[in-house]
Amino acid sequence: MRREFNSTDGSEALVEAVRAAIDKRTPLAIRGGGTKAFLGRPVDGHDGRAVPIDTTAHAGIVSYDPTELVITARAGTRLADLEAALDEAGQMLACEPPTFDGRATVGGMVAAGLSGPRRPWAGAVRDYVLGCRVVTGHGKHLRFGGQVMKNVAGYDVSRLLAGSFGCLGIITEVSLKVVPKPRATADLALDMPPEAALPKLAGWLREGVPIAGACFDDGMLRLRLEGGAGSVRDARARLGGVVSDGAFWAALRAFALPFFARPEPLWRLSVPASAPLVELPGKPLLDWGGMQRWLKTDAPPRVVRDAVRALGGHATCFTPELVDEPFEPLSPALLRIHRQLKAQLDPHGIFNPGRLYAGL
Numbered sequence: 001m002r003r004e005f006n007s008t009d010g011s012e013a014l015v016e017a018v019r020a021a022i023d024k025r026t027p028l029a030i031r032g033g034g035t036k037a038f039l040g041r042p043v044d045g046h047d048g049r050a051v052p053i054d055t056t057a058h059a060g061i062v063s064y065d066p067t068e069l070v071i072t073a074r075a076g077t078r079l080a081d082l083e084a085a086l087d088e089a090g091q092m093l094a095c096e097p098p099t100f101d102g103r104a105t106v107g108g109m110v111a112a113g114l115s116g117p118r119r120p121w122a123g124a125v126r127d128y129v130l131g132c133r134v135v136t137g138h139g140k141h142l143r144f145g146g147q148v149m150k151n152v153a154g155y156d157v158s159r160l161l162a163g164s165f166g167c168l169g170i171i172t173e174v175s176l177k178v179v180p181k182p183r184a185t186a187d188l189a190l191d192m193p194p195e196a197a198l199p200k201l202a203g204w205l206r207e208g209v210p211i212a213g214a215c216f217d218d219g220m221l222r223l224r225l226e227g228g229a230g231s232v233r234d235a236r237a238r239l240g241g242v243v244s245d246g247a248f249w250a251a252l253r254a255f256a257l258p259f260f261a262r263p264e265p266l267w268r269l270s271v272p273a274s275a276p277l278v279e280l281p282g283k284p285l286l287d288w289g290g291m292q293r294w295l296k297t298d299a300p301p302r303v304v305r306d307a308v309r310a311l312g313g314h315a316t317c318f319t320p321e322l323v324d325e326p327f328e329p330l331s332p333a334l335l336r337i338h339r340q341l342k343a344q345l346d347p348h349g350i351f352n353p354g355r356l357y358a359g360l
Contacts, residue, residue: 007060007074011133011141011172017053018170019139021350028053028350030166032076032105035098036112038320040165040327044354055107058172061085070130072175075107082106091178094122096253107171113163116253117213117224120288122179126162133173134161137346141172160341166352167360168345182212182226184233187248188241190221194277197221198290202273205289209235213249216286217259222248252287259285264296265322267304271313278307327356335360 021028027050029043043050059076066089073082080102086092096116097109110132115124131145134157145158161171192200197216204211210231213224223239224246225232236243251257260266264282273291277284282297297304301323308315314328330338338360342349354360 007062007077008057009060009074010055010058010076011074011135014053014055014058014170014172015135015139015141018135018137018350021051021053022137022139022348025348026051026350027353028170030055030111030170030352032056032108032111033078033100033103035100035104036108036114036165039112039318040355041325041358042354043352044358050353053170055170055172056105059105062173064089066091069178069180070175071178072173073106074173075105075171077106078102079104079106079109086178090181092181093128093176094179095119095125095128096122097125098253098255100254106174106176110162110171110174111164111166117215117249117287120291121212124162126159128177129158129162129174130177131175132158132161132171134169134171136169137348137350145175157345165355167342167356169351184225184227184229184231185212185246186225186232186236187244187246188223188225188236188239189244189248190223190239190241191219192221193219194284194286197286198273198277201289204239209239211289214287214289215248215252216290217248217252217257224249257285259283259294259296262296264298265317265319267295267297268316268318269293269295269304269308269313270316271308271311275311275313278311280304280307325357330357 029050029052031052032055056076058074060074061077061082062072062074064071064085071082071086079097079099083093096118097114098104098116110125110129113125131143133141133143135141161168194216201214210225210227211223212226215222225235262283269278270292273289278293280295280297280299282295282299285294287294301317305315316328317323317326342360
C-alpha cells in the first residue's frame with residue numbers, strides 16, 4: 001500500500017534562484033547537510049567566492065510503496081529519515097551510504113556517490129538511482145528516468161548525476177530502488193595478518209561464501225555474512241572466528257572507527273582486489289574485500305599516487321586542502337569529455353565550479 005508522508009516543496013524557490021544566477025552569471029555553491037564539504041576542491045567564484053544555495057527546505061518523502069521496492073524523496077530529505085521509513089517496512093538501501101550522524105541528505109548522497117561496505121556485493125549508489133528531477137543550467141526543472149527498474153530510453157542522466165558533486169545541476173528529487181533486509185546475518189572477527197586475509201577472501205568469494213562485508217582493521221579480518229538462515233549458519237561454522245554484534249559495520253559506514261580519528265592525512269585507494277599491499281608508511285584499513293583501502297599516512301601526495309598507479313589503481317585525498325586536486329587527475333581525453341558534459345548541462349558554469357577539478 002502506498003503511504004502518505006509529510007513533505008515540503010521548495011523547488012520553485014530553487015528554480016528562481018538558479019534563473020537569477022544565470023542572469024547575473026553568479027556561481028552557486030550547492031549545500032544540503034554539508035556533510036561532504038571536506039571532500040573535493042573549494043567552489044570557485046569569479047571573485048573567489050560563490051553564493052550558497054541550500055536544498056534542505058525542499059524535503060520529504062514524496063512516495064513509497066514497499067510492494068514496488070521504490071522510494072521517491074526530495075533532495076533535502078535527511079537520509080536518516082528515509083532509512084527509518086524503509087526500516088519500518090523491513091527494507092533498506094543496499095549500498096549503505098554514510099549518514100554522518102544523521103545529517104546527510106538524499107541529494108548529497110547521490111551527488112557524492114559514496115557507498116558503504118556492502119558496495120562490492122550489492123552495487124554503488126548510482127546502481128539504485130531509477131530517476132531524478134534536476135534544475136539545469138538552462139533554468140529548467142526537468143525529470144529524467146522514472147520510478148521503475150526498466151527505464152532506459154535515452155541517455156541515463158540520472159545516474160550521470162551520481163558522483164558529479166553538484167557540477168551538472170541541482171538535484172531536487174530522487175527515485176531509488178530498495179531491497180528487503182537479509183533474512184539472516186552474522187558478523188565474525190578472525191585473527192590473521194593482512195597478507196593472509198586477501199588470498200583467503202578471494203578463495204571464499206570464488207566458492208560462493210555469502211559475504212556481504214569484508215574489512216581488515218587493527219589485526220583482525222571482519223566478515224559480515226548475509227543470506228538465507230541455512231547458508232549463513234553453514235558459512236559461520238566453516239569460517240570460525242569470534243561472533244561480534246555488528247557494531248563494527250555501522251562504525252565503518254559512519255567513518256567512526258578509531259582508525260579514522262588518527263591525525264595523519266586520509267587517503268582512499270581504489271585498487272584491484274588481487275593487488276598486493278601498498279608499500280607506503282602509515283596505517284591501512286582494507287575494505288571492500290581489499291578493493292578499497294584507506295590509508296593514514298604522512299607520505300607526500302605524489303608518492304602515494306605513484307604507488308597506487310603502479311598497482312593499476314587511483315587515490316583520492318579525503319583531507320581538505322592537502323592537495324590541489326583531491327580526486328585522481330584525469331587524462332586529457334577524459335577531462336575533455338567532462339568539459340563537454342559540463343558545457344551541455346551547465347553552459348554558464350554556475351553550478352559548483354571547480355568542486356571536482358580546477359577549471360571545470
